Amino acid sequence: MTRFGEPIRRWFALAPALFVTGLLFGTSLVYGLGQSFGFLPLIGETSLRLDAYADVLGGSAGREFWPALGFSLWVSGASTFLAAGGALLVAVALSDRRTPARGAEMFALNANLALPHMVWAVALLLLLAQSGLVARIAAALGLISGPSEFPVLVRDRYGLGIILHYVGKEIPFLALIVLAVLRTQGRAYDQVAATLGAGWWQRRLRVTLPLVLPGLAAGALLVFAYVFSAYEVPALLGVRYPRALAVLALDYFLNPDLGRRAEGMAISVVMTLVVVGVAGTARALERKA
Amino acid sequence: MQRLDTGYEQLPTRTARSCSSTVVRLALRAGLYALVIGPIAVLALYAGSSGWFFPEVLPASWSFDPIARQLASPRTREALATSLGVAGAVTLLALLIGLPAARTLGLRRFRGRSLALLLLLLPNLVPLIATGMGLNILFLHLGLAGNALGVILVHLVSALPYAILALLGVFARYDEGYEQQALTLGANPLRVFWHVMLPLAGPGIVVAALFAFLVSWSQYVLTLLIGGGRVITLPMLLFAAVSGGNPATIAALALIFAVPPLVALALTAHALVEGTAPVGQHV
Numbered sequence: 001m002t003r004f005g006e007p008i009r010r011w012f013a014l015a016p017a018l019f020v021t022g023l024l025f026g027t028s029l030v031y032g033l034g035q036s037f038g039f040l041p042l043i044g045e046t047s048l049r050l051d052a053y054a055d056v057l058g059g060s061a062g063r064e065f066w067p068a069l070g071f072s073l074w075v076s077g078a079s080t081f082l083a084a085g086g087a088l089l090v091a092v093a094l095s096d097r098r099t100p101a102r103g104a105e106m107f108a109l110n111a112n113l114a115l116p117h118m119v120w121a122v123a124l125l126l127l128l129a130q131s132g133l134v135a136r137i138a139a140a141l142g143l144i145s146g147p148s149e150f151p152v153l154v155r156d157r158y159g160l161g162i163i164l165h166y167v168g169k170e171i172p173f174l175a176l177i178v179l180a181v182l183r184t185q186g187r188a189y190d191q192v193a194a195t196l197g198a199g200w201w202q203r204r205l206r207v208t209l210p211l212v213l214p215g216l217a218a219g220a221l222l223v224f225a226y227v228f229s230a231y232e233v234p235a236l237l238g239v240r241y242p243r244a245l246a247v248l249a250l251d252y253f254l255n256p257d258l259g260r261r262a263e264g265m266a267i268s269v270v271m272t273l274v275v276v277g278v279a280g281t282a283r284a285l286e287r288k289a
Numbered sequence: 290m291q292r293l294d295t296g297y298e299q300l301p302t303r304t305a306r307s308c309s310s311t312v313v314r315l316a317l318r319a320g321l322y323a324l325v326i327g328p329i330a331v332l333a334l335y336a337g338s339s340g341w342f343f344p345e346v347l348p349a350s351w352s353f354d355p356i357a358r359q360l361a362s363p364r365t366r367e368a369l370a371t372s373l374g375v376a377g378a379v380t381l382l383a384l385l386i387g388l389p390a391a392r393t394l395g396l397r398r399f400r401g402r403s404l405a406l407l408l409l410l411l412p413n414l415v416p417l418i419a420t421g422m423g424l425n426i427l428f429l430h431l432g433l434a435g436n437a438l439g440v441i442l443v444h445l446v447s448a449l450p451y452a453i454l455a456l457l458g459v460f461a462r463y464d465e466g467y468e469q470q471a472l473t474l475g476a477n478p479l480r481v482f483w484h485v486m487l488p489l490a491g492p493g494i495v496v497a498a499l500f501a502f503l504v505s506w507s508q509y510v511l512t513l514l515i516g517g518g519r520v521i522t523l524p525m526l527l528f529a530a531v532s533g534g535n536p537a538t539i540a541a542l543a544l545i546f547a548v549p550p551l552v553a554l555a556l557t558a559h560a561l562v563e564g565t566a567p568v569g570q571h572v
Contacts, residue, residue: 010393017390017409017449024424024446025412032423093317105318107558108325114499114554115328115547116507118524122543123328126335126536131343133331140346147343168324229416231510232524236531246418250510253422268419279414 036265040258052262056270061263064241064248069270071242075159075234076227079166084220086167087174088212092204094175095182109179112172117165121236124165128153154237161237162244170223177219178212214285221282225275245271329547335540355537359545365526369545372522375437375512376505376549379444383452383501384494386445391453391497395460413450420446421514428515435519443515444505451500459493495560502553 038049055061094105127133135150144150154161189211193203234244243251245267253264335341336355338348359365394406412420424443425434433439467489471481487494509524516525523546530539554561 007399010397010399013389013393014405016386017453018405020386020442020445020449021409021412024442025415025420027427028420028423028446029415030423031427032419035422035426090317090321093314094321105321107554108322110558110561111551111554112325114503114550115325116503116524116550118507118509118527119332119543119547120328122527122531122539123331125531126540127327127331133334133346136344136346139344172321172324225414229418231418232528236528246416246510249418249422250514253425265419265422268416268422271416272419275416276414 032265033269035262036269038262040262052266056263056266061252064243065245065267067242068245068248068267071159072228072234072245075162075166075244076224078159079163079170079227080220080224082163082167083170083174083223084216086171087178088209088216090171090175091178091182091212092208095179109172109176112169113176117169117230117233118236120169121165121233124161124168125154125237128161128164155239157239157242159234159238159244162234165233165237166223166227170227174216174219174223177215181212181215182208214288218282218286221278221285225278225282228278229271229275329544332540332544332547335536336544338537341537355541356544359538359541364521365523365542365545368521368523368526371437371520372506372524373549375441375444375520375522376502378441379448379505380498380501382441382445383448384498387449387452387456387497387501388494391456392460392463394453395457395463396465409453410450412446413454417447417508418510418514421511425514434515435517437520440512440516440520440522443511444508447508447511448501448504451504452497455497455500456490456493459490463489492560495557499553499557499561503550506550 034048036052038045038047038051056065125132129135130147130150130152135144135147138144138150139146153164189207190203193207198206229246231244231246231250235247238244238247249264249267249271251264252260252267255261255264334348337351337353339350339352339354341348390409394402394409421443424446428434428439428443431439433442468481468485471485472478476484507524508522509528512520512522512525516522518525523542527539527542527546530542534542
């Protein structure tokens with residue numbers, strides 16, 4: 001190959017990928033933004049207006065939007081916080097000096113990640129329903145006398161079922177991130193601290209935590225962004241009010257009233273802005289790490 | 290049974306407290322396995338029961354009926370075939386398109402590289418629901434809504450970034466010298482690809498294929514928005530079952546849905562350990 005041919009070959013190799021992403025994803029963004037501004041040539045609307053945003057943020061749709069925003073922030077915030085704490089514990093337990101993480105344990109972490117979210121959500125639904133397995137065990141132990149006495153843990157208005165789902169599902173994801181950091185640089189520092197007489201808890205607090213915190217924080221922000229915009233799990237484990245933003249957006253979007261489409265799209269644009277902001281912060285943290 | 294006594298084991302750090310932390314560690318490990326086995330066990334219990342009513346802690350009688358019924362149902366079989374076909378096509382396309390792109394981005398430094406990289410990874414960032422809504426009208430215009438091709442293309446948009454990320458990890462550490470040696474020794478490009486590049490990049494390619502498969506397999510929202518209820522994959526059936534079916538049916542469907550990803554993971558576990566990143570189902 002001549003020197004002259006190299007740039008052409010390069011872009012030729014990139015072309016299919018750029019075509020798929022650029023064309024499909026790019027037009028999706030353009031069409032999506034256009035629709036949120038009321039651009040719906042299908043029904044003869046070709047002018048750009050801010051009606052949908054005004055309605056979502058302050059008008060009639062606002063009555064549903066703000067509680068949904070609060071609900072989504074609460075669910076993703078609580079899930080992220082608890083999953084990060086749990087991941088830290090699991091990773092520290094698995095990276096222990098005397099019994100390092102074995103293949104089986106790494107496989108278990110990955111297997112949990114490979115299971116689709118819907119499988120987990122369905123299992124949780126059956127397990128924690130008021131007549132589910134946990135309620136039956138509680139009844140057998142004499143803690144409750146009937147299904148109605150069992151607390152509402154899934155399809156509850158505080159999103160407890162959704163939070164529980166994501167805590168269980170995201171602990172392995174974050175634990176693998178922490179384990180990767182510990183594997184590459186954990187042992188030496190830990191041994192130095194031990195030689196200098198630091199106790200087990202002291203080493204965890206003063207050595208392990210500062211070491212893994214940047215990576216864990218970046219991973220946690222990604223989890224937050226993912227949970228914030230997810231649809232399936234809040235749709236399966238949530239209630240009608242308050243709904244998660246993604247559930248609200250899709251409901252509006254699929255509404256037979258075409259005017260609602262713009263509002264659904266506007267909500268998803270707001271969601272995108274939140275997620276991009278969070279992911280940008282994660283990236284900045286990763287750079288620092 | 291001779292034990293090497295270094296004196297290190299007798300250091301005062303091994304006290305009662307470290308004993309209690311051993312218990313905590315064991316409990317955490319048990320919890321970890323429960324996270325994986327728990328859901329499968331619950332689903333198996335519900336799918337293997339018949340007439341299991343409230344106060345009974347374990348089913349009074351066991352049966353394979355719910356699973357056998359699902360496996361015999363034409364609807365489920367069709368959905369299983371659709372899911373496998375779509376995910377298989379997405380995996381193949383993601384590798385075919387992602388491999389040359391990741392190779393170029395990993396090995397070369399050129400003007401526009403960061404921009405291309407950003408563009409290729411961007412679909413990872415934007416909520417899928419926004420992507421799906423945006424493509425909904427476009428695909429209606431193009432006649433791609435409501436058929437498998439449209440669903441494959443929209444899955445590809447969200448699977449491609451994962452495949453490229455996994456492959457980038459390989460090509461960032463790839464030594465082109467081996468290829469040049471083979472070329473110098475007279476091998477043609479096809480032989481170089483088959484005998485040099487595939488073995489070197491193999492684990493990364495396998496991991497990329499796993500990612501792409503998993504992303505497509507678990508997809509619900511994009512299939513709904515583009516398939517318009519006419520392309521019925523397993524998640525669509527499962528979703529419908531949850532809002533109306535009985536627990537045994539739901540559990541049987543969920544189990545059938547869970548098996549292929551676990552099989553795929555078991556088949557690729559070797560490459561996953563050898564190589565690169567953990568399975569990242571999101572980002």
